Amino acid sequence: MFRSKRSSFVRKLWQNRCGVASATGSRSVDSGQNGEESHCALKPAAYSLFQKMKDEQLELLAKAVESKGAWESSCVCFPKADLRVGKHVLPPLVLICKLFRWPDLKQLHELKRLSWCETFWKTGNEGTVVCCNPFHLSRLLVPETPPPPYSKAVLFEKQKTDFIECFDGREQGSSDSCSFTHTDQHDTTLSRNTIKDGYWCKVAYWEHRTRVGRLYSAHELSVNIFSDLPQGNGFCLGQLNTEHRNEIVKRTRSKIGQGIILSQEEDGVWVYNRSDHPVFVNSPTLDIPYSRTFSVHKVMSGYSIKVFDFEKSVVLQHLTSQCGRNDGPYDPNSIRISFAKGWGPCYSRQFITSCPCWLEVLLNTSR
Secondary structure, eight states, X not given: OHHHHHHHHHHHHHHTXXXXXXXXXXXXXXXXXXXXXXXHHHHHHHHHHHXXXXXXXXXXXXXXXXXXXXXXXOOOEEEOOOEEETTEEEOHHHHHHHHHTOTTOOOGGGEEEOTTOXXXXXXXXXXXXXXXXXXXXXXXXXXXXXXXXXXXXXGTOXXXXXXXXXXXXXXXXXXOOOOOOBOOOOOOBOOSSOOSSOOSEEEEEXXXXXXXXXXXXXXXXXXXXXXXXXXXXXXXXGGSOOTTOOHHHXXXXXXXXXXXXXXXXXXXEEEEEOSSSOEEEEOGGGSOTTOSSOOOEEEOTTEEEEEEEHHHHHHHHHHHHHHTOOOSSOOTTEEEXXXXXOOSTTSSOOSGGXXXXXXXXXXXXXX
């Protein structure tokens, strides 16, 4: 019975690896001959890892992989010792992530630990064990455009006017102002253990040019914004009024699924895409200062991006006060996120108000 229980967990794990044919006969994007060859190369190391795990660890890992991160799952701890894969060695969590999330993953630095991984946030890199739950990690998205030459020294070196003068014009995307038409006042707050006084951001949900529902105040450092999960805490869009909604909005709403995680961390605000479809983000700290165009970044499923940088924001606001070119509607503490549909210079939709479903995140950094 003991061996049968362990064997069943191992079978479930191997059956749920990336690239395995589904019941309908379809295969994932990462499958194919190369994917199968990769899995064959990883199989000895994977079974060696499974063999060293306790029953409880195998069970937790199997549950997390089967649910594909839909539920909050516990840490799966394992010693930090690397595993040999052919002529190479891999950290355990890289091996697990290659098997169950990203077969093309190469290095450890491509990953970012998520806010609900208790093992990492309690011990950091000093502990002797590491969490190998693949849904406690995300792929790190690095913006394609190189960052402008931000520096703390710019805050105090007023004589360096050349740095300011090189950015001519203003931020084009902020001219897209919105009319605040309220269609529903249902309270969608489902958070547990929230702080009664104080919030770090407020979130507004929009459908085209119409704001739907109340502003959601985020008190917890990490908040889930999702559509219609059977359980979960955070901003549940499925609780909002569904009347007078056109087909485009309905189709887009159906793609939100598990939605996104907004988290405030030491260096800034991060967005993690939990849905099966991309999200699109824009914020002042992702743009080049005073550019006549604005940047919209595509965040694929399973990826994280630092959508707002606190340090860069301070520099930007200082430069704005120096050059006095903040002409037009502009909020230095506002983030915009669109579900499934992009907008801006690279897309057919020029303004975010043309997107069926989107969020406006108003940070409480100086409010």
